[in-house]
Amino acid sequence: MPGIRLDIVTAERMVYADDVDMVVAPGYEGQLGILPHHTPLMTTLLPGELRIKKGGEEVSLAISGGFLEVRPDRVVVLADAAERVDEIDVERAEAARKRAKERLSQQRELGIDGARAEAALRRSLVRLRVAEMAQRRKTKR
Ligand code: ATP
Numbered sequence: 001m002p003g004i005r006l007d008i009v010t011a012e013r014m015v016y017a018d019d020v021d022m023v024v025a026p027g028y029e030g031q032l033g034i035l036p037h038h039t040p041l042m043t044t045l046l047p048g049e050l051r052i053k054k055g056g057e058e059v060s061l062a063i064s065g066g067f068l069e070v071r072p073d074r075v076v077v078l079a080d081a082a083e084r085v086d087e088i089d090v091e092r093a094e095a096a097r098k099r100a101k102e103r104l105s106q107q108r109e110l111g112i113d114g115a116r117a118e119a120a121l122r123r124s125l126v127r128l129r130v131a132e133m134a135q136r137r138k139t140k141r
Pocket of ligand 1: 064081
């Protein structure tokens, strides 16, 4: 099967660039599976797990939302933030989760921006989930 070129970039760096067999992305309207020769499209991504299949292997990245474009020659993901599993700092994500939870519980008294805390909570949960799922896959092997 011919591969698809996948580029995942943020404002800061090139996170991933390789030929892959399939991409499953957290699309705005649900999981979006992309195989070679997919129709060109542009869509919004939600915070979630982006899965890449390549040569029988599967790798995951945590994505904090962004855009995905299917071009005739490649798939381009412009992410707000993206980390490969091995880059995820679980302690940092856990600390971010706790902080966001606390902010949400104090929201009424302190007038903290609830949407911002919700978004931070979502990002931390995605990072924790991606790290945990990768760990589970590893122990299954
Ligand atoms: P924090 O409060 O810990 O900074 P955040 O969700 O506010 O988390 P972002 O603004 O989404 O962080 O990301 C800022 C930068 O830090 C990005 O480059 C992102 O990839 C990186 N980053 C954030 N959290 C983690 C983490 N747990 N592990 C690895 N990289 C992270």
